[in-house]
Amino acid sequence: MIPILAGFLVGAALLFAGVTLAALAFGTSFAERLMSPRPGITQTLAGVLAWTLALIAPGALVIIGLARIGGVLERLAMTRPPRSQLTAFAKTLPDEFVAATKVQLPDGQVIPELVVGPHGVAIFEVLPPPGLIRYVAGRWEIRLDRRRWLPTENPLERAARDAERVRRWLAAEDRDFVVKVHAALIAPDTRVTRTAACAVITRDQVPAYLGSLPPQRSLSPSRREHIVEQIRQTVSG
Structure with missing residues (x-):
């Protein structure tokens, strides 16, 4: 039961991290900070990298978290005692x-x-x-x-x-x-x-x-x- 609980907590943490990153990226002034009127090469590369992480990381964390929780639910179904047939x-x-x-x-x-x-x-x-x-x-x-x-x-x-x-x-x-x-x-x-x-x-x-x-x-x-x-x-x- 402890490994199942640990797996659920990891999945929930990944899901929470993904939602939090998405909220920070699109619900705050994060995007405005990446935009500059006259960006240099370094700023442009940093902005592209930051936007890539902002777009990919939250979704990836959410997907991995949901998959982890789904696996835990499957294991719980396997360990559940079968219903009496008699x-x-x-x-x-x-x-x-x-x-x-x-x-x-x-x-x-x-x-x-x-x-x-x-x-x-x-x-x-x-x-x-x-x-x-x-x-x-x-x-x-x-x-x-x-x-x-x-x-x-x-x-x-x-x-x-x-x-x-x-x-x-x-x-x-x-x-x-x-x-x-x-x-x-x-x-x-x-x-x-x-x-x-x-x-x-x-x-x-x-x-x-x-x-x-x-x-x-x-x-x-x-x-x-x-x-x-x-x-x-x-x-x-």
Whole structure:
């Protein structure tokens, strides 16, 4: 957050400097001081240079300042937590389904959203908008600013690993059954190819996806309630 604040302050300072220079150049007697009835060569060159700076510098500072502030706003948009994808569906799910958000595992990893139901557990992770993430030349990249992209973790592999973390965490409770954990990536569309370990769905497909998961026969209502209680105890604020 400190680099973002510093970038905003720099942009604001450049913008203020540009506006101030423009006001000094065109709103005061600055122009009159540069004009002489009989200017010499030195005065003429100095006047041309001063006018050039007066015309170019304010505009350049304003443009650079606005660009800097725009970059800061983009970075803020990237760091803003994604909107919950399950909130709209939580109240419409049958009683046998329980949704939870921000589930913090013992290793510190936070699972954005998950649903406990007859299927076991399904975790959901959200793919950022296309303007912030892309897949090129066989790798995923995330946008750093207007021009720079940095390599990032494959979101499908991350979701699959998080599902495995949840499975190991639930198995650590020394139960006499293993909970099935499914992974799904919520994307703007389904152009991203799913893998054997992670489904790819849109936001509107969440209810249908949950309904398509096969029920886990060993997961009785009482066992499911134990899992729900364990998850509730770890939900981060």
